[in-house]
Amino acid sequence: MHKPQEGDARIAYLEHDVYHCPDDGQQLLFVPNEGSYRCDMCGGVLLSAKDIDSEVLESIMELPEVIEEGLSTECPTCSTDSDLSDGETALTNFAVEWYYYHTQTTPIGTMKVYQCGVSNVGHCTVCASTWFAGPGEFDALGRALGKNTTRIWREQFRRLGKKEKLWHISGGERRAIKTKNTFGVQEQSLLRQARLAGVETETERKWKEAASRSDNLCKHVADNGKMCDHRKSAKSTHDQDYCYKHQPE
Known part of the structure; x- marks a missing residue:
């Protein structure tokens, strides 16, 4: 039987609280200026009900729920705080698209590289904290994220409230929408389309490359x-x- 959380979420602004990454077991690092905990190994981010943007949370809760039979992620807050739960508390997971631009140096100068992917974001119905799982080692096209791994979600949060364009194909034409919240249902749909189109293009390229190599x-x-x-x-x-x-x- 889980106990409901009273008052403000415990994980907010309490540097002495210790939480561990539910994916790799590493102790999470508290980031005072962001009001969050993060895993420096996988790039995951933990936000309390107090610190997560309400619009972001509402948007995420409207996304398709991820159900993986036999697999569950335990809430890092409830697993630490015996006042909140007397047993394991599984997170409700949602598939959330992310993207990231990083600058890459080439022989002809610098260029911006677009990387994207999808990760599970788990919400706890007991303590109302939310766990943004790390993006993994590679993006959707199989390219290494490297040192950018720990920056993915932080950059996504920093873009909130800032107008940006999301491009998509509609009626055979390239179009764009302006948004301040890339976690929204429409925005997530466009990011998913872009990711799948990129994967399809990359797959075709690899097939052609393999066929060409085979011919030679x-x-x-x-x-x-x-x-x-x-x-x-x-x-x-x-x-x-x-x-x-x-x-x-």
């Missing part, structure tokens, strides 16, 4: 079923379907 490789197959990875011979006197080593007799 020797067609010899060894007795163990392994294909030769040498390029086809370009010599006019050779069978150009095979490399120099596996020319038919």
Whole structure:
């Protein structure tokens, strides 16, 4: 039987409270100027009912719920505070799209790189805190996030209230909407479309690359079923379907 939380959420502005990441077990770092706890390993962020933007929470609660049979994430607040719960408290998870721009240095100068993905955001119905799970090691296209891992959610929060454009394809044309809340249902739908379109494009590129590579490789197959990875011979006197080593007799 869970006990309802009384008064202000305990995790707000109390530096001596200790919470642990529900995903990797690391102690969460309290960030006073943000009123949040974060995991420096996975990039997850914990916000109390007092510190989360009410519009953000309302938007998230309207998103599709994620139900993973046999898998549940325990609330990091309730698992620490025996006054709130006398047992495990599973979070209600929602799939939330995120995106991040980072500056990358190239031989021809600097460029902005767009990275996106989707993570579970868990809300606790007992203490009303919300856990934004870390984005993982890679974005939706399989590119490493590296040092940006711990910045993903913080950047998303900082954009709140600032007008920005979200681009999408409608009627075969590229259009944009202006928004101050990328957690909104419409905004999340557009971010999901953009992510899936990017994944599809990247998949097609990899297939073409693999097909092109296959077209240029020797067609010899060894007795163990392994294909030769040498390029086809370009010599006019050779069978150009095979490399120099596996020319038919």
